[in-house]
Amino acid sequence: MTESLSDALRQQIIRGEVAPGLRLTEAWVASRFDVARPTAKAGLDRLVAEGLLRRGPRRSSIVPQLSTEDIRDIYFSREPVETLAVRTLAEAKNVPSDAQQALNMMRLAAEQSLHSDHTEADVAFHRALVAATGSPRLQRMHGTVMGEAQLCIAQVRRTASTDLVDLTARHAAIIDAIRAGDAGIAEEAMRADLHGCRDMLLADAAKGAGVAV
Structure with a gap:
């Protein structure tokens, strides 16, 4: 489930459907993809490790605008x-x-x-x-x-x-x-x-x- 979530979220980020600067919380991901909060957290953690997301405040993650x-x-x-x-x-x-x-x-x-x-x-x-x-x-x-x-x-x-x-x-x-x-x-x-x-x-x-x- 975590891998499927990560793949789906990765595709949306790459295709620009999740815009740079947007803060992604576990609750937002869980609601958008209809998954449990622990799965949302694991999916976000994976994409942070890949560099597609960066850690933000209050356990959120941010799509970076690269310089x-x-x-x-x-x-x-x-x-x-x-x-x-x-x-x-x-x-x-x-x-x-x-x-x-x-x-x-x-x-x-x-x-x-x-x-x-x-x-x-x-x-x-x-x-x-x-x-x-x-x-x-x-x-x-x-x-x-x-x-x-x-x-x-x-x-x-x-x-x-x-x-x-x-x-x-x-x-x-x-x-x-x-x-x-x-x-x-x-x-x-x-x-x-x-x-x-x-x-x-x-x-x-x-x-x-x-x-x-």
Whole structure:
């Protein structure tokens, strides 16, 4: 039940149905999703741990409005973990099936201009790469920042113009390098993707496209 609640609330936050700045109490969540208060508390705790919510006063939780400094730090934190992951996978020529599936979903979403679906597949792609290293500690480190990463991407993409086809191609280049066993190119492709996404988000934030400066 807690996992189902967390998934449902996560989707509403990512899709903007629960607005940034809104205070979520256990009573509000319990009423909105027709669950018991302990389940509401557990669901909120999980999303706080993921970075999609932040603790507020009186046991409430708040959907954060991420700033440009948040964006810079999120991508700074992701880079060493994700470049290590793709180097490890490329050295073994190990293309994770979950990452390939996420890439296929990105292509489909790009063809139909489905930004929210593309964001979900994008995040799933990066999670799959790190998970495939087999390191639970690396995965935990990555998990602490990916909730916020998904939130900042979603907050900007709701109002910004994003070339989903080009973005998908950058992810395909990562998979191609892993499959070829070229660790150096895999790292370069990952950096190109992360830096490109970071710079796009910062540019759109500077134009007032949904992220606080």
